[in-house]
Amino acid sequence: MESLLKKAIFLFTFNFLLFSILMIGVQNSSNKRKVILLTNETVSLPTGFIVGISFISGSLLGGLIKTDFDLKK
DSSP, rough: OHHHHHHHHHHHHHHHHHHHHHHHGGOOOEEEOOOOOOOEEOOOOEOOOOOOHHHHHHHHHHHHHHHHHHHOE
16 A cells, blocks of 8 residues: 555655746746537636646546556455
């Protein structure tokens, strides 16, 4: 159980650091797009932010799913 807690802490820390680096790097981005979600649109967001958030959320969800499989063993 302790190793699962260590994995979860590492997972959240790593993704938080990636998010922090993304926030610093996206400040000078001028290329902006809107994301269309079924019936709604988002505000104009930098393209790098959209790609970065997609990567970070995939990394976080993938790590959580693996942790869930480790719990079931």
